[in-house]
Amino acid sequence: MFTIATWNVNSLRVRLNHVLEWLALRKPDVLALQETKVEDQHFPEEALRQAGYHVFFNGQKTYNGVALLSCSPLHNLLTALPNLDDIQRRVLIANIGNLRIVNVYVPNGASPDSEKYIYKLNWLNKLQAYLQQELIQHPRLIVLGDFNIAPEDKDVHDPAAWEGHVLVSPAERNALKGILDLGLKDSFRLLNTEPGQYSWWDYRAGAFRRNNGLRIDHILSSSELAPHCVRCEIDKEIRGWEKPSDHVPIIASYENIN
DNA sequence: ATGGTTGGCTTCCAA
DSSP states (O other), X not given: OEEEEEEEOSOXXXXXXXXXXXXXXXXXXXXXXXXXXXXXXXXXXXXXXHTTOEEEEEOOSSSOOEEEEESSOEEEEESSOTTOOOSSOOEEEEXXXXXXXXXXXXOOOOOTTSHHHHHHHHHHHHHHHXXXXXXXXXXXXXXXXXXXXXXXXXXXXXXXXHTTSTTTOHHHHHHHHHHHTTTOEEHHHHHOXXXXXXXXXXXXXXXXXXXXXXXXXXXXXXXXXXGGEEEEEEOGGGXXXXXXXXXXXXXXXXXXOO
């Protein structure tokens, strides 16, 4: 069994103990982190190595930042989409075993009338183009991370209140659909059909207590891998830990892929 | 209820 997870930690330095505790609890083979918000020279490499993980990271000051933790070595590393000139550190790509792993922190988009929204849609367009090429060479592909898009109304606690907002707008959903249409499957939805399953809750207004959340973090499995995905779970209880990230981990398990 | 909270190196911005 191979297990892989994604988690937007909203500052790795603040959340390091949560990450170490969670790794000890769930023992995933791979963990993809987003919003590490730490420059590479300050990355807590040693603590994660001692926990048994190879580390690969791509950070910047204050914003963004991604990392890959893996029990087995990482190879053929990339720290950006090759088709997008972007100073923001949002991507890590690696081979792990016979898999190709793409860790993404998709731009938030701020609001549909903003420059950041245009940047988000362009970013997603470039990601789709890259993945289309990547699937030719690497049919055993997993794309995971914070997509900042709720695919359907059932992934939103109050679709009427959210209509037209960033994270749920038709253009964003269409951009995600373009990526899914490459043959990448939403692993959570392969195995769970119920609404009300979220991966992010706003820190404000008691959102978690009211389960006012969105499902915006995803693990996409290529057509070749999807039939092997036997579990995909949202680790909701972590949101109840002391000083939690606003996102929780999603963990997927695959069998017979060696 | 256009509110509210968290993280960063800030005197506000991003989420």
